Amino acid sequence: MQKFYKSSLAKTIAASALLAASSAANADVIVLDFEGVGNSAAINEFYNGGTDSQGNSGVDYDISFGSNSLGLIDGDAGGSGNFANEPSADTVLFFLTGTAILNYTPGFDTGFSFFYSSSTAAQVFVYDGLNATGNVLATLDLSAQFSDNCVGDPNGQFCNWTAVGATFAGTALSIDFGGTVNQTAYDDVTFGSAVAGENPGEIPEPAGYALLALGLGLLAKSRKRKS
Ligand SMILES: [Ca+2]
Ligand SMILES: [Ca+2]
Ligand SMILES: [Ca+2]
Structure with missing residues:
Protein backbone atom coordinates (compact mmCIF):
# COMPACT_ATOMS: atom_id res chain seq x y z
CA MET A 1 0.00 0.00 0.00
CA GLN A 2 1.06 3.56 -0.62
CA LYS A 3 1.72 5.62 2.45
CA PHE A 4 -0.62 8.54 3.09
CA TYR A 5 2.27 10.97 3.15
CA LYS A 6 4.34 11.25 0.00
CA SER A 7 7.00 13.89 -0.66
CA SER A 8 6.96 15.94 -3.87
CA LEU A 9 10.30 14.32 -4.76
CA ALA A 10 8.65 10.88 -4.69
CA LYS A 11 5.82 12.17 -6.89
CA THR A 12 8.30 13.50 -9.46
CA ILE A 13 10.19 10.22 -9.41
CA ALA A 14 7.00 8.23 -9.91
CA ALA A 15 5.88 10.45 -12.78
CA SER A 16 9.20 10.23 -14.62
CA ALA A 17 9.42 6.46 -14.12
CA LEU A 18 5.88 6.05 -15.49
CA LEU A 19 6.78 8.19 -18.51
CA ALA A 20 9.88 6.08 -19.20
CA ALA A 21 7.92 2.85 -18.85
CA SER A 22 5.08 3.88 -21.17
CA SER A 23 7.40 5.12 -23.92
CA ALA A 24 9.48 1.94 -23.86
CA ALA A 25 6.70 -0.66 -23.72
CA ASN A 26 4.34 -1.91 -26.40
CA ALA A 27 1.10 -0.01 -25.90
CA GLY A 201 1.12 0.60 -17.18
CA GLU A 202 3.21 -0.57 -14.22
CA ILE A 203 6.31 1.17 -12.94
CA PRO A 204 9.27 -1.19 -13.40
CA GLU A 205 10.81 -2.16 -10.06
CA PRO A 206 14.51 -1.77 -10.98
CA ALA A 207 14.04 1.91 -11.98
CA GLY A 208 12.08 2.54 -8.78
CA TYR A 209 14.82 1.01 -6.64
CA ALA A 210 17.57 2.91 -8.49
CA LEU A 211 15.79 6.22 -7.93
CA LEU A 212 15.10 5.33 -4.31
CA ALA A 213 18.81 4.61 -3.85
CA LEU A 214 19.61 7.98 -5.44
CA GLY A 215 17.23 9.68 -3.03
CA LEU A 216 18.83 7.95 -0.02
CA GLY A 217 22.25 8.96 -1.33
CA LEU A 218 21.23 12.63 -1.41
CA LEU A 219 19.78 12.33 2.08
CA ALA A 220 23.03 10.84 3.39
CA LYS A 221 25.04 13.65 1.78
CA SER A 222 22.90 16.39 3.29
CA ARG A 223 23.20 14.78 6.72
CA LYS A 224 26.98 14.65 6.41
CA ARG A 225 27.10 18.32 5.52
CA LYS A 226 25.13 19.25 8.61
CA SER A 227 27.35 17.30 11.01
CA1 LIG B 1 -5.67 -19.97 -1.02
CA1 LIG C 1 -4.43 -16.50 -2.57
CA1 LIG D 1 -5.87 -12.60 -10.52
Whole structure:
Protein backbone atom coordinates (compact mmCIF):
# COMPACT_ATOMS: atom_id res chain seq x y z
CA MET A 1 0.00 0.00 0.00
CA GLN A 2 1.06 3.56 -0.62
CA LYS A 3 1.72 5.62 2.45
CA PHE A 4 -0.62 8.54 3.09
CA TYR A 5 2.27 10.97 3.15
CA LYS A 6 4.34 11.25 0.00
CA SER A 7 7.00 13.89 -0.66
CA SER A 8 6.96 15.94 -3.87
CA LEU A 9 10.30 14.32 -4.76
CA ALA A 10 8.65 10.88 -4.69
CA LYS A 11 5.82 12.17 -6.89
CA THR A 12 8.30 13.50 -9.46
CA ILE A 13 10.19 10.22 -9.41
CA ALA A 14 7.00 8.23 -9.91
CA ALA A 15 5.88 10.45 -12.78
CA SER A 16 9.20 10.23 -14.62
CA ALA A 17 9.42 6.46 -14.12
CA LEU A 18 5.88 6.05 -15.49
CA LEU A 19 6.78 8.19 -18.51
CA ALA A 20 9.88 6.08 -19.20
CA ALA A 21 7.92 2.85 -18.85
CA SER A 22 5.08 3.88 -21.17
CA SER A 23 7.40 5.12 -23.92
CA ALA A 24 9.48 1.94 -23.86
CA ALA A 25 6.70 -0.66 -23.72
CA ASN A 26 4.34 -1.91 -26.40
CA ALA A 27 1.10 -0.01 -25.90
CA ASP A 28 -0.90 -2.94 -27.26
CA VAL A 29 -0.15 -5.31 -24.39
CA ILE A 30 -3.20 -6.12 -22.27
CA VAL A 31 -3.06 -8.11 -19.03
CA LEU A 32 -6.29 -9.53 -17.60
CA ASP A 33 -5.95 -10.23 -13.86
CA PHE A 34 -9.67 -11.05 -13.34
CA GLU A 35 -9.80 -8.98 -10.15
CA GLY A 36 -13.34 -7.70 -9.68
CA VAL A 37 -15.03 -10.65 -11.37
CA GLY A 38 -17.51 -12.31 -8.98
CA ASN A 39 -16.94 -15.72 -7.41
CA SER A 40 -18.16 -18.39 -9.85
CA ALA A 41 -19.53 -15.62 -12.07
CA ALA A 42 -19.57 -16.11 -15.84
CA ILE A 43 -17.10 -13.45 -17.05
CA ASN A 44 -19.21 -12.74 -20.16
CA GLU A 45 -18.79 -9.05 -21.11
CA PHE A 46 -16.87 -7.96 -17.98
CA TYR A 47 -13.97 -6.86 -20.25
CA ASN A 48 -16.22 -5.76 -23.11
CA GLY A 49 -18.07 -2.75 -21.72
CA GLY A 50 -20.72 -4.90 -20.05
CA THR A 51 -20.88 -7.05 -16.94
CA ASP A 52 -20.26 -10.55 -15.62
CA SER A 53 -23.25 -12.69 -14.63
CA GLN A 54 -23.30 -11.02 -11.21
CA GLY A 55 -23.34 -7.44 -12.53
CA ASN A 56 -19.66 -6.57 -12.04
CA SER A 57 -17.82 -4.65 -14.76
CA GLY A 58 -14.17 -4.11 -15.62
CA VAL A 59 -12.08 -2.20 -18.15
CA ASP A 60 -13.53 -2.28 -21.68
CA TYR A 61 -10.89 -4.09 -23.77
CA ASP A 62 -13.34 -5.42 -26.40
CA ILE A 63 -12.69 -8.93 -25.06
CA SER A 64 -15.70 -11.22 -24.83
CA PHE A 65 -15.71 -14.49 -22.89
CA GLY A 66 -17.93 -17.47 -23.63
CA SER A 67 -20.48 -18.29 -20.93
CA ASN A 68 -18.34 -21.21 -19.70
CA SER A 69 -15.54 -18.87 -18.62
CA LEU A 70 -15.79 -18.27 -14.89
CA GLY A 71 -14.09 -16.09 -12.32
CA LEU A 72 -13.02 -17.87 -9.15
CA ILE A 73 -12.00 -16.25 -5.87
CA ASP A 74 -9.57 -17.92 -3.46
CA GLY A 75 -11.24 -19.72 -0.56
CA ASP A 76 -8.93 -17.78 1.76
CA ALA A 77 -10.51 -14.56 0.47
CA GLY A 78 -14.10 -15.74 0.91
CA GLY A 79 -14.59 -17.45 -2.44
CA SER A 80 -14.69 -21.12 -3.37
CA GLY A 81 -11.32 -21.49 -5.09
CA ASN A 82 -8.96 -24.28 -4.06
CA PHE A 83 -5.78 -22.46 -4.99
CA ALA A 84 -2.84 -20.54 -3.57
CA ASN A 85 -0.02 -18.22 -4.66
CA GLU A 86 -2.00 -16.93 -7.65
CA PRO A 87 0.06 -14.30 -9.52
CA SER A 88 -2.56 -11.59 -8.90
CA ALA A 89 -4.68 -12.17 -5.80
CA ASP A 90 -7.39 -13.24 -5.28
CA THR A 91 -9.26 -14.04 -8.52
CA VAL A 92 -8.43 -16.40 -11.39
CA LEU A 93 -10.04 -17.69 -14.60
CA PHE A 94 -11.26 -21.27 -14.96
CA PHE A 95 -13.66 -23.40 -16.94
CA LEU A 96 -16.05 -25.83 -15.30
CA THR A 97 -17.92 -27.25 -18.29
CA GLY A 98 -18.17 -27.20 -22.05
CA THR A 99 -15.94 -25.50 -24.56
CA ALA A 100 -13.60 -22.87 -23.23
CA ILE A 101 -13.27 -20.26 -25.97
CA LEU A 102 -12.44 -16.60 -25.77
CA ASN A 103 -13.02 -14.14 -28.64
CA TYR A 104 -10.99 -10.98 -29.07
CA THR A 105 -12.79 -9.24 -31.95
CA PRO A 106 -10.31 -6.40 -32.70
CA GLY A 107 -7.56 -9.01 -32.87
CA PHE A 108 -4.10 -9.01 -31.33
CA ASP A 109 -0.61 -9.80 -32.58
CA THR A 110 2.97 -10.51 -31.48
CA GLY A 111 2.33 -12.93 -28.62
CA PHE A 112 0.02 -14.56 -26.09
CA SER A 113 0.84 -15.71 -22.56
CA PHE A 114 -0.55 -16.46 -19.11
CA PHE A 115 0.14 -18.12 -15.78
CA TYR A 116 -1.53 -21.47 -15.14
CA SER A 117 -1.89 -24.15 -12.48
CA SER A 118 -3.00 -27.53 -13.80
CA SER A 119 -3.58 -31.08 -12.63
CA THR A 120 -3.37 -32.40 -16.19
CA ALA A 121 -1.25 -31.94 -19.29
CA ALA A 122 -3.12 -29.83 -21.82
CA GLN A 123 -2.80 -27.59 -24.85
CA VAL A 124 -4.12 -24.10 -25.52
CA PHE A 125 -4.54 -22.92 -29.12
CA VAL A 126 -4.46 -19.43 -30.63
CA TYR A 127 -6.57 -19.04 -33.83
CA ASP A 128 -6.79 -16.37 -36.51
CA GLY A 129 -10.58 -16.81 -36.77
CA LEU A 130 -13.36 -16.23 -34.25
CA ASN A 131 -14.71 -19.13 -32.15
CA ALA A 132 -11.58 -21.26 -32.64
CA THR A 133 -11.77 -21.35 -36.43
CA GLY A 134 -9.22 -20.68 -39.16
CA ASN A 135 -5.51 -21.33 -38.73
CA VAL A 136 -3.72 -22.23 -35.50
CA LEU A 137 -1.16 -19.45 -34.99
CA ALA A 138 0.34 -20.79 -31.76
CA THR A 139 0.07 -23.78 -29.43
CA LEU A 140 0.93 -23.53 -25.73
CA ASP A 141 1.77 -26.75 -23.89
CA LEU A 142 0.76 -27.12 -20.25
CA SER A 143 2.07 -29.76 -17.87
CA ALA A 144 0.58 -31.19 -14.66
CA GLN A 145 2.39 -29.09 -12.04
CA PHE A 146 -0.34 -27.79 -9.72
CA SER A 147 1.15 -29.00 -6.44
CA ASP A 148 4.88 -29.05 -7.21
CA ASN A 149 7.07 -27.71 -4.40
CA CYS A 150 4.48 -25.49 -2.76
CA VAL A 151 2.07 -24.99 0.11
CA GLY A 152 -1.22 -23.10 0.45
CA ASP A 153 -1.66 -19.41 1.31
CA PRO A 154 -2.69 -20.78 3.83
CA ASN A 155 -5.04 -23.13 1.95
CA GLY A 156 -5.30 -24.35 -1.63
CA GLN A 157 -4.07 -27.43 -3.49
CA PHE A 158 -3.46 -25.64 -6.81
CA CYS A 159 -0.48 -23.74 -5.41
CA ASN A 160 2.12 -23.85 -8.20
CA TRP A 161 1.79 -21.34 -11.08
CA THR A 162 3.90 -21.35 -14.23
CA ALA A 163 4.22 -18.66 -16.89
CA VAL A 164 3.89 -19.89 -20.46
CA GLY A 165 3.85 -17.88 -23.68
CA ALA A 166 4.34 -17.97 -27.44
CA THR A 167 5.04 -15.51 -30.21
CA PHE A 168 3.28 -15.74 -33.55
CA ALA A 169 2.87 -13.99 -36.90
CA GLY A 170 -0.45 -12.64 -38.10
CA THR A 171 -3.51 -11.46 -36.18
CA ALA A 172 -5.23 -13.67 -33.61
CA LEU A 173 -8.98 -13.50 -32.97
CA SER A 174 -9.72 -16.33 -30.56
CA ILE A 175 -8.24 -18.69 -27.96
CA ASP A 176 -9.32 -22.27 -27.31
CA PHE A 177 -8.60 -23.37 -23.73
CA GLY A 178 -10.29 -26.71 -24.50
CA GLY A 179 -9.18 -29.87 -22.79
CA THR A 180 -8.48 -28.07 -19.55
CA VAL A 181 -12.02 -27.99 -18.16
CA ASN A 182 -12.12 -28.22 -14.33
CA GLN A 183 -8.42 -29.16 -14.29
CA THR A 184 -6.67 -25.90 -14.94
CA ALA A 185 -6.83 -22.31 -13.71
CA TYR A 186 -5.36 -19.24 -15.42
CA ASP A 187 -4.32 -15.78 -14.27
CA ASP A 188 -2.69 -12.67 -15.72
CA VAL A 189 -3.77 -13.66 -19.24
CA THR A 190 -1.63 -11.45 -21.51
CA PHE A 191 -2.40 -10.39 -25.09
CA GLY A 192 0.34 -8.96 -27.31
CA SER A 193 3.33 -10.38 -25.44
CA ALA A 194 4.93 -13.78 -24.91
CA VAL A 195 5.88 -12.65 -21.39
CA ALA A 196 2.96 -13.25 -19.02
CA GLY A 197 2.00 -10.34 -16.80
CA GLU A 198 4.10 -7.79 -18.67
CA ASN A 199 2.06 -4.64 -18.14
CA PRO A 200 3.15 -1.36 -19.75
CA GLY A 201 1.12 0.60 -17.18
CA GLU A 202 3.21 -0.57 -14.22
CA ILE A 203 6.31 1.17 -12.94
CA PRO A 204 9.27 -1.19 -13.40
CA GLU A 205 10.81 -2.16 -10.06
CA PRO A 206 14.51 -1.77 -10.98
CA ALA A 207 14.04 1.91 -11.98
CA GLY A 208 12.08 2.54 -8.78
CA TYR A 209 14.82 1.01 -6.64
CA ALA A 210 17.57 2.91 -8.49
CA LEU A 211 15.79 6.22 -7.93
CA LEU A 212 15.10 5.33 -4.31
CA ALA A 213 18.81 4.61 -3.85
CA LEU A 214 19.61 7.98 -5.44
CA GLY A 215 17.23 9.68 -3.03
CA LEU A 216 18.83 7.95 -0.02
CA GLY A 217 22.25 8.96 -1.33
CA LEU A 218 21.23 12.63 -1.41
CA LEU A 219 19.78 12.33 2.08
CA ALA A 220 23.03 10.84 3.39
CA LYS A 221 25.04 13.65 1.78
CA SER A 222 22.90 16.39 3.29
CA ARG A 223 23.20 14.78 6.72
CA LYS A 224 26.98 14.65 6.41
CA ARG A 225 27.10 18.32 5.52
CA LYS A 226 25.13 19.25 8.61
CA SER A 227 27.35 17.30 11.01
CA1 LIG B 1 -5.67 -19.97 -1.02
CA1 LIG C 1 -4.43 -16.50 -2.57
CA1 LIG D 1 -5.87 -12.60 -10.52
